[in-house]
Amino acid sequence: MTDAAPAIRAPIAGRSLTHLAFDRLIRNRASLASIVVLLAISALYIFGPAVAPHSYDQVFESYVRTPPSLDPYPRADTLKQVMTDVALHARVTLQDFTVDGQTFRATFTSPTPIDPRVTRYVDRTDEFDASRVTGAAADGLSIAVEGVVHREYFPMGTDGNGRDLFSRIMIGGRISLTVGILATLVSLVIGVAYGAVSGFVGGPTDNVLMRIVEILYSLPFVFLVIVLVVFFGRNFILIFVAIGAIEWLDMARIVRGQTLSLKRREFVAAAEAMGLDTWSLIRRHIIPNTIGPVIVFVTILVPRVILLESFLSFLGLGVQEPLTSLGALIAEGASNMQAAPWLLIFPSIFFVTTLFALNFLGDGLRDAFDPRDR
Amino acid sequence: MLRFVLRRLLSAVPTIFIVVSLSFFLIRFAPGGPFNVERALPPQIMANLMRAYRLDQPLATQYLNYLWNVLHLDFGPSYIYRDFSVTELIGQSLPYSLTLGTFALLIAVVGGVAVGVAAALRQNGPVDYALMSVATVGLTVPNFVVGPVLSLIFAVMLHWASAGGWGQGGPRDLVLPIIALALPQLAIFARLTRGSMIEALRADHVRTARAYGLPPRIVIVVHALRGALLPVVTYLAPAAAAVLTGSVVIETIFSIPGVGRYFVTGALNRDYTLVMGTVVLIAVFIIVFNLIVDLLYAAVDPRVRYD
Numbered sequence: 001m002t003d004a005a006p007a008i009r010a011p012i013a014g015r016s017l018t019h020l021a022f023d024r025l026i027r028n029r030a031s032l033a034s035i036v037v038l039l040a041i042s043a044l045y046i047f048g049p050a051v052a053p054h055s056y057d058q059v060f061e062s063y064v065r066t067p068p069s070l071d072p073y074p075r076a077d078t079l080k081q082v083m084t085d086v087a088l089h090a091r092v093t094l095q096d097f098t099v100d101g102q103t104f105r106a107t108f109t110s111p112t113p114i115d116p117r118v119t120r121y122v123d124r125t126d127e128f129d130a131s132r133v134t135g136a137a138a139d140g141l142s143i144a145v146e147g148v149v150h151r152e153y154f155p156m157g158t159d160g161n162g163r164d165l166f167s168r169i170m171i172g173g174r175i176s177l178t179v180g181i182l183a184t185l186v187s188l189v190i191g192v193a194y195g196a197v198s199g200f201v202g203g204p205t206d207n208v209l210m211r212i213v214e215i216l217y218s219l220p221f222v223f224l225v226i227v228l229v230v231f232f233g234r235n236f237i238l239i240f241v242a243i244g245a246i247e248w249l250d251m252a253r254i255v256r257g258q259t260l261s262l263k264r265r266e267f268v269a270a271a272e273a274m275g276l277d278t279w280s281l282i283r284r285h286i287i288p289n290t291i292g293p294v295i296v297f298v299t300i301l302v303p304r305v306i307l308l309e310s311f312l313s314f315l316g317l318g319v320q321e322p323l324t325s326l327g328a329l330i331a332e333g334a335s336n337m338q339a340a341p342w343l344l345i346f347p348s349i350f351f352v353t354t355l356f357a358l359n360f361l362g363d364g365l366r367d368a369f370d371p372r373d374r
Numbered sequence: 375m376l377r378f379v380l381r382r383l384l385s386a387v388p389t390i391f392i393v394v395s396l397s398f399f400l401i402r403f404a405p406g407g408p409f410n411v412e413r414a415l416p417p418q419i420m421a422n423l424m425r426a427y428r429l430d431q432p433l434a435t436q437y438l439n440y441l442w443n444v445l446h447l448d449f450g451p452s453y454i455y456r457d458f459s460v461t462e463l464i465g466q467s468l469p470y471s472l473t474l475g476t477f478a479l480l481i482a483v484v485g486g487v488a489v490g491v492a493a494a495l496r497q498n499g500p501v502d503y504a505l506m507s508v509a510t511v512g513l514t515v516p517n518f519v520v521g522p523v524l525s526l527i528f529a530v531m532l533h534w535a536s537a538g539g540w541g542q543g544g545p546r547d548l549v550l551p552i553i554a555l556a557l558p559q560l561a562i563f564a565r566l567t568r569g570s571m572i573e574a575l576r577a578d579h580v581r582t583a584r585a586y587g588l589p590p591r592i593v594i595v596v597h598a599l600r601g602a603l604l605p606v607v608t609y610l611a612p613a614a615a616a617v618l619t620g621s622v623v624i625e626t627i628f629s630i631p632g633v634g635r636y637f638v639t640g641a642l643n644r645d646y647t648l649v650m651g652t653v654v655l656i657a658v659f660i661i662v663f664n665l666i667v668d669l670l671y672a673a674v675d676p677r678v679r680y681d
Contacts, residue, residue: 215389222619223637223653224396230641230649231400307516314518314623315638327518334522334627338530348519355514 021292024368031364034357041354045177048170053153056171057322060152060162062126065340068157068165074127074149079104082127090121095142099149104128106145113140122147157342159332165343168324169350175325176354179240180306184298186244187305191251192294196282198252199259210256213249221246222308229317236319243308247301254297258290299362303355310351326351382668386661393657397650398440427451449651454643460651463636470540471625471632474548475617478555482613485556486563487606491599493564494571505564512561517620521554521627538629551628555620559613566609570602577601604675611667615660 025031049056062082063073074082080097083106087094092114096107106122108114114136122131122145131147156165198209225242232238262268263286271285310327312318318325326347333344415423424430428439443450449460493505512520528550529537541547574580575598583597584590622634629635633652640648 214385215392223656226637226641227400227649227653230644231646303514310516311518311623315626316642330519330522334518334525337522337526341526344522344526348523351519352515355516359510359514 021368025364028364028367030360031368034360034364037353037357038361041173041350041357042177045170045173049167049174052164052167052170054164054167056163056167056324058163058167060126060158060164062162063152063154063158064162065160065336065343066154066158067340068155068342068346070153070155072151072153074151079127079149082125083122086121086125086128090118092118102149102151104147104149105134107142108145109142111141114143116143118143119145119147126150126152156346157340159343160336160340163322165329165346168329169326169347172324172326172329172347173350173354175319175323176306176309176327176351179243179309179325180302183240183243183247183305183309184301186241187247187251187301188294188298190244191248192255192287192290194248195252195255195257196259196286196290199256200263200278200282200286202260202263206256213252217249222311225308226312226315226317229312234317234320239309239312239318240305243305243312246308247305251294251297251301254293255287255290258293259286262286262289296362296366299358299365303358303362306355306358326354378672379669382665386665389661390658394441394444394654395437397654398437400646400650444654449654450647452640452645452648454640454645454648460647463648464633464651464655467631467633467636470630471621471634473543474551474555474625474630474632475614475621477548477552478617479559479610479614481552482556482559482563482617483606483610486560487567487599487603489560489564490567490569491571491594491602493568494575495594497572502568506568509561509564512557513565517554517558518623518627520557521551521624524550524554525627538627540630551624551630554627555617555624558620559616562609562613563606566605567602570605571598574598574602604671607667607671607674610670611660611664614663614667618656618660 066073076099079099083097083104084094087108090108092108092110094106095109096105098105108118116133116136119131119133122128127150129148129150131145133143134146135144137143152164154164154166156169159165159168194209194213198206225246228242229239268281268285271281276284306326309318309325310330313325313327314331316328316331318328329347330344330351333340333342333347336343421430428436431439440450447461449464451459452463455463489505489509493502496502525537528534534546535550536547537550539547575594577598580593580598583593588597618634621632622637624630625632625635626638633655636648637652639645640652
């Protein structure tokens with residue numbers, strides 16, 4: 001007789017549909033890459049501006065339209081000219097100027113005694129900082145000034161106002177993503193409510209509601225959004241409410257289709273028999289079960305909304321200066337194409353990458369949730 | 375067939391009506407009227423202006439006047455371009471937009487179908503993947519990115535085409551705006567055609583045609599393509615709408631004096647009547663085009679006619 005008791009097996013964990021869909025999603029390499037890229041870009045947009053050395057609206061007057069470079073600005077060959085200009089502003093003459101690593105030494109002379117506060121003129125420039133008087137002649141006609149060369153890095157160059165493009169791209173991305181997500185949420189709320197009610201109530205109400213959707217569908221909504229923004233000003237909230245109000249139509253149709261098939265299921269009949277009222281039925285049984293296609297549509301909707309918002313910004317109808325969005329940055333780059341092509345190239349790269357990643361993710365989600373649709 | 379046409383016409387009327395009414399009420403209720411944009415006017419002058427533009431009559435009368443005028447294609451005076459009426463402005467700029475749009479749509483349809491058929495015939499081969507990847511790029515990248523980038527490469531760097539303006543309307547001036555306008559729609563048509571062509575090539579009647587020994591070109595063009603073109607015809611209407619929307623941006627980028635650019639300058643300068651006139655025109659155009667495409671579709675596919 002064996003005394004080995006039968007091994008008690010741990011209960012086999014069930015795998016829900018969502019789990020299966022998630023596995024399929026991860027296995028699709030394009031989707032996986034898209035998720036990684038999206039997370040990286042989102043992290044950059046969300047946390048980047050906080051850790052960036054420059055603010056997006058910080059103006060560097062000396063560095064207007066400087067090309068992108070991994071070497072720090074200022075360039076060594078410009079320093080002497082800058083110091084000469086400082087002397088000109090301060091109404092003194094530059095006698096002598098040397099740069100040694102990060103420190104500079106300059107000697108100013110003047111026919112009249114020099115006020116030691118002339119260092120303020122030096123500090124006012126973007127190139128020099130922390131200047132102090134290290135020596136003065138007895139008659140005050142010449143002073144020696146020493147200070148630090150202030151280094152700035154502009155990995156993507158600066159724009160026409162002397163603002164760092166990288167910081168502006170990060171802020172622009174943040175605004176674009178925010179508007180994208182918020183407008184999609186607006187679409188979601190309106191569309192899901194509309195579609196669920198229309199599909200569940202059915203009958204003539206459904207007919208009327210869907211006729212309204214059809215009529216609205218044939219209007220050139222983009223133009224109406226532009227009209228709204230023109231007439232009522234460039235309000236940040238108005239922009240994403242207006243964009244959300246265009247895109248809910250498809251969402252309503254999808255949810256209505258799902259609702260029509262859901263409402264014949266037994267659990268709905270059971271809930272109704274237990275006395276649940278219509279609105280609670282819709283809220284607690286119908287809507288949670290439409291989440292699948294809704295999520296897929298949301299990932300298609302977000303890039304569309306971002307595109308629409310960038311379209312508005314490109315035309316000059318988006319967020320107000322100095323805030324910017326990727327569309328506005330691209331518009332600025334387009335107008336400066338010949339003199340400063342980097343102003344077009346870098347925002348375009350970020351924009352297109354974000355859109356691509358979102359699109360591939362949407363495709364992957366669609367395949368994951370509905371594999372027979374391949 | 376006649377009943378179908380009548381039914382579609384009837385359903386287009388309320389839509390046009392809604393657009394026209396919406397435009398009227400938006401103009402009337404916009405904050406900041408047409409006359410006190412720059413500085414406040416003394417009350418007598420205001421009263422005179424209101425009477426001259428018939429803005430002092432009751433709203434219902436104004437509404438009926440507006441509807442009557444719109445039927446006669448009179449959208450009122452432009453608020454910014456003071457000497458011109460909106461109809462004149464739109465009339466001036468419409469030919470340019472129409473030329474651009476027609477060429478763009480033609481290139482999109484012909485090019486898209488050609489690319490789609492080529493990809494479908496070499497399904498899952500390297501040519502197929504290459505063509506469909508390019509199509510995806512054309513779909514995803516918006517036209518306000520494609521336009522300047524094309525301009526940068528071909529006009530600024532290579533000097534092969536001119537960077538903007540209508541010029542003499544020759545090919546060198548128009549090639550970049552037309553391509554920028556056509557590219558996204560070409561990509562969509564290519565994907566559509568490829569999908570439906572792949573299905574059509576498996577159909578029974580194509581197999582029969584091949585079994586008869588007909589030359590491959592006849593089989594593809596006459597038998598397979600005819601069925602595969604149905605989604606293309608369906609998409610013609612949204613494509614035209616997209617070309618119209620895209621023309622707003624493209625005309626701004628390439629400085630083409632078309633309706634789209636007037637729309638943008640009107641929008642930026644708060645020229646309400648110009649903006650609303652353009653919107654009504656575009657809405658009517660889209661609705662009419664939808665109608666024509668629906669009729670075309672019913673003519674091509676008999677199953678649709680008798681629903």
